[in-house]
Amino acid sequence: MDFSDKIFEYVYRYRNKEDIIAVILVGSSSQMAQKPEIVPGDIDLFVITSSGKFQERKIVKSEGLEIDINYFPLEVAKDLIESEKMFIVHELANRAFVISQSENAADSLIDMAKKKYEKGPMPLPEELVALEMNQLKGLIEGNSKEADPVQNRFSRIIIFERLIKAYFTVNAIWLPKEKRILKELKKINPRLYTKSSEFLECFELSKLEDIYCEVFGKRPIVQEISLVYSE
Known part of the structure; x- marks a missing residue:
């Protein structure tokens, strides 16, 4: 089983395949996409879904890996970016690698995050x-x-x-x-x-x-x- 197969094994464990519209590798683990010689200690994923109302997080430890999966309904992800939630804005703007997507869902979120990140946060009153x-x-x-x-x-x-x-x-x-x-x-x-x-x-x-x-x-x-x- 290669790296991407392992990712999808866990992603699909908690969501129906049909509900998933994007899988994005984030954090330091995103470097593995460009440097396959790096052996990961953990894997961080943003998974975008077509339905749902809340962000949900799953953390799995398996075969020496810690897999941290954040499931975001598409509209929730957009709202989090718009409201300047740093964890999602920074990761999508700077450390995102798209593993799979449909209808450019991941690309549109990354573009939205980059614009928000470059603009900077709202000044404190x-x-x-x-x-x-x-x-x-x-x-x-x-x-x-x-x-x-x-x-x-x-x-x-x-x-x-x-x-x-x-x-x-x-x-x-x-x-x-x-x-x-x-x-x-x-x-x-x-x-x-x-x-x-x-x-x-x-x-x-x-x-x-x-x-x-x-x-x-x-x-x-x-x-x-x-x-x-x-x-």
Whole structure:
């Protein structure tokens, strides 16, 4: 049984063949399509279906492989791309290899994702930027009063993670997967990456304050924030 046969064996296990309109290899496993000498440790698939209302995920372990299958009804996939869900936009725009499709279903989704990815995410409203600034400023100030050294360091790690994520959202940059955040940060903002490295070496509060200033720049702290929530 070759590689593609194995994929379809599992894809058809959970859906009728007639309901499947596209099978797309994504993630690092998509490199196998161009480099057959690579031995996969896992396989990630987006399977597009003609019916259904919800995304469904199946994870199977077999013969040393982990096969991760996401089934998306076509309209659900379109809605996820339109609403800027990073996991599907990034994978389809950058790491997709079409194994099979009918009526150009996969190509149309990939084209849609590439346009969305190139355009970038919607900028965060200034009210939410102000809210994030105020909350993080408060967390940093509160941390200076924390007496428990274990809780103190744990809180600083949480604040650091939130600050780095804020850098991406505040600047309308696609937020990578957590395991790739620092790699992406090193590419796009070496200065902030260096400050992050320095903090992770010592966990000093002053380094965290430097990162805060780098993320938010010269934006002033807003004393009054108005937010409207829709149903």
